[in-house]
Amino acid sequence: MSVRRLAEDSVQPAAFAFNAENQAWAEQTIKKFPEGRQASAVIPLLMRAQEQEGWVTKASIEHIAAMLAMPLIRVLEVATFYTQFQLKPVGTRAHIQVCGTTPCMLRGAEDLMKVCKHKIHHDPQTLNEDGTLSWEEVECQGACVNAPMVMIFKDAYEDLTPERLEEIIDAFASGKGDTIKPGPQIERDFSAPAGGPTSLTTSNPKAEG
Numbered sequence: 001m002s003v004r005r006l007a008e009d010s011v012q013p014a015a016f017a018f019n020a021e022n023q024a025w026a027e028q029t030i031k032k033f034p035e036g037r038q039a040s041a042v043i044p045l046l047m048r049a050q051e052q053e054g055w056v057t058k059a060s061i062e063h064i065a066a067m068l069a070m071p072l073i074r075v076l077e078v079a080t081f082y083t084q085f086q087l088k089p090v091g092t093r094a095h096i097q098v099c100g101t102t103p104c105m106l107r108g109a110e111d112l113m114k115v116c117k118h119k120i121h122h123d124p125q126t127l128n129e130d131g132t133l134s135w136e137e138v139e140c141q142g143a144c145v146n147a148p149m150v151m152i153f154k155d156a157y158e159d160l161t162p163e164r165l166e167e168i169i170d171a172f173a174s175g176k177g178d179t180i181k182p183g184p185q186i187e188r189d190f191s192a193p194a195g196g197p198t199s200l201t202t203s204n205p206k207a208e209g
């Protein structure tokens, strides 16, 4: 797990503002919470800022703290805690978050990270040469039954082998990430048993009467 700090000043933009559409959305979102509880909007606003800018800038954190009348440190705590928030520029086509927690580690996460090192950059959270790809190790993403897995932006890709991850990275690198179906990358429905059902495989004669 990496230390989560804000990006160096050299890459931080001087200012942040929501565009008109996002500003209207933010104002509506803040209104959903009772008077005095506007701080509850901090996570959706940070996520919208990330979707607009590609990552969470220092200026966006300051801007959101002011919008919600929150102490800056409180917004910083949220932004630096959740790995869903990117604190420095990430690949424009894919930022690959490899789960390295125990179930995924036991099922081959280290081999997936070797693929990322080889195909993207030796170091996590570092852009590849043309700025289109980056990767990092993250903690459990809640898809342990389909380990090992990676997240790419909001989608999970599960039941991975190194070979399948290479194919997925190649698709995103060439701008064809939308051709890859998220979820299990083997023949199984969601988190049902691999290879098909193992129980309730026959009909109930009594029910059929």
Ligand code: FES
Pocket: 099, 100, 101, 102, 103, 104, 105, 139, 140, 141, 142, 143, 144, 145, 147, 148, 149
């Ligand atoms: S351990 Fe990887 S998703 Fe839970």
